[in-house]
Amino acid sequence: MDTADDLLALDNQVCFAIVTAARNVVSIYRPILEPLGLTHPQYLVMLALWEKTPRSLGALAEELAMEPATLSPLVKRLEGQGRVRRTRDGADERMLAITLTEEGAALRARALDVPGQVMRSVGADAGRLRDLRDALAPFAGRRR
Template sequence: MDEDVLKLESQLCFAIVTAARNVVSIYRPVLEPLGLTHPQYLVMLALWEKAPQSLGELASTLAVEPASLSPTIKRLESQGRVARRRRTSDERVLDIGLTEDGRALRERALDVPRQIMERVGLSIDDVARLRDGLQPFAGGRATVAD
């Protein structure tokens, strides 16, 4: 058994990383009609929950460094979905807010979870169990890299 412990297929990290890549590839054709990449979708989800957010708050919510999030924000801004503004009470803080187009996109995105569950053949309860089972590894947050 000791010789099997270092087999790639025995590694938890490999199973999780492979599953993450596959999940992102499942989302790709569902998000494409919305004009979103998976990282952009995660940013929009966070902003649909609470907007505006400072760049730092948004990066913390998504468990990434602010510098790595900036290119995604710039792309969303060039698409007209978000707007960056300096906070009037503290001009050092850059707030990210939704534009009218960004708010309207939420309605079109409402069907994304159903489509994903359909593609992977999981029920709402199955997804909840799987997501909850990953919490010790995820720290409750998703990761974004664009």
């Protein structure tokens, strides 16, 4: 049977293409984020906080499609770097508010070139990456 027609051929699996692409995306970002002192997951946290701060840990986890137990150590590391602050809500001690510090807010200016560096790295423009992002939306559980 011709593998191009084989529905179970590895190269025909969208799941394999997405998993492979995800690994490669992280490796593309790694050297770009290193000068900022950020890992890829920390970068995602910072992106969310640059859009809106403060946020509860739960709201941040939901926005990033992460479990709070996975997100919490990332936030603690960012706090250790002086980029975010975790504070208990005075009205509800169970709620943990995550806010940017001055240093965390200032880091945004240094991160402005990250998307451009990624585009240059993969040889794609913003429109092509937007189309790719939108095409992946059904798999990411988000609608555009």
